[in-house]
Amino acid sequence: MTRVAIVTGSSSGIGEGIARALAADGFTVVVNSATSVEAGEKLAAELPDASYVQADVADPADAVRLVETTVERHGRLDVLVNNAGVARPTPHGDLDAVTRDDWDRILGVNVVGTWQVSVAAVKAMEPGGQIINITSVGGSRPLGSSIPYAVSKAAVDHLTRLLAKAIGPDVRVNAIAPGPVETRLTSETLSARAARTSAMTPLGRLGEPSDVAAMVLGLINAPFVTGEVIHVDGGINLVTHVDAPRD
Numbered sequence: 001m002t003r004v005a006i007v008t009g010s011s012s013g014i015g016e017g018i019a020r021a022l023a024a025d026g027f028t029v030v031v032n033s034a035t036s037v038e039a040g041e042k043l044a045a046e047l048p049d050a051s052y053v054q055a056d057v058a059d060p061a062d063a064v065r066l067v068e069t070t071v072e073r074h075g076r077l078d079v080l081v082n083n084a085g086v087a088r089p090t091p092h093g094d095l096d097a098v099t100r101d102d103w104d105r106i107l108g109v110n111v112v113g114t115w116q117v118s119v120a121a122v123k124a125m126e127p128g129g130q131i132i133n134i135t136s137v138g139g140s141r142p143l144g145s146s147i148p149y150a151v152s153k154a155a156v157d158h159l160t161r162l163l164a165k166a167i168g169p170d171v172r173v174n175a176i177a178p179g180p181v182e183t184r185l186t187s188e189t190l191s192a193r194a195a196r197t198s199a200m201t202p203l204g205r206l207g208e209p210s211d212v213a214a215m216v217l218g219l220i221n222a223p224f225v226t227g228e229v230i231h232v233d234g235g236i237n238l239v240t241h242v243d244a245p246r247d
Helices: 013-024 037-046 060-074 100-124 147-167 187-191 194-200 209-220
Strands: 004-007 028-033 051-054 079-082 129-134 171-178 229-232
Touching: 004 013, 004 060, 013 028, 013 037, 013 079, 013 129, 013 209, 028 037, 028 060, 037 051, 051 060, 060 100, 079 100, 100 129, 100 147, 129 147, 129 209, 147 171, 147 229, 171 209, 209 229
Parallel strands: 004 028, 004 079, 028 051, 079 129, 129 171, 171 229
Antiparallel strands: none
């Protein structure tokens, strides 16, 4: 029977790359986004047997509806990739620029949203199901687009370990922590520091969505791995925080 995967936040960028890779590997993919409905529907139409569900993972009812709609349409759920996330770039040294709304929205989507969809998914999965959380190198190093964003990813790193322990052996839970990844949406914001970041990275380049997608497929096919946070960052996590960019 064809395996079914949800990829949250998959209308563009890393999520789109993951959705395309899963479809190429034979999965039926459920594409999701909170707002980019046209892009999500277009992607789903391009992938075999895929469908699209608009849902904001930060909304408890939407999180449940996303999973329930997937099972209603496709009969099962095998893999959940929690990729949905938000950020508001803010220099780490500009403490006054960070608002309470930033904290509420970023933690609400990145942490609580990941939790809510995971809880709903576990209830729908048969033994052997998998959850893969997309975090960031900023969760383990003093990096990231803002302090709230980095804190949210550190929380997801630990949530990954806690869930893996709590719901194993029936469901495996792992995380992937990308470094800077070049997409259509980030190419403009990364362009100013792309050369500097690439030069600092041991592998000498920025990441691509396909790099993250390859690790998603690798984890799916690694049955004795759970509770791990795997860096897919070209080695940027090896750079000391003294040398790394502060913004």
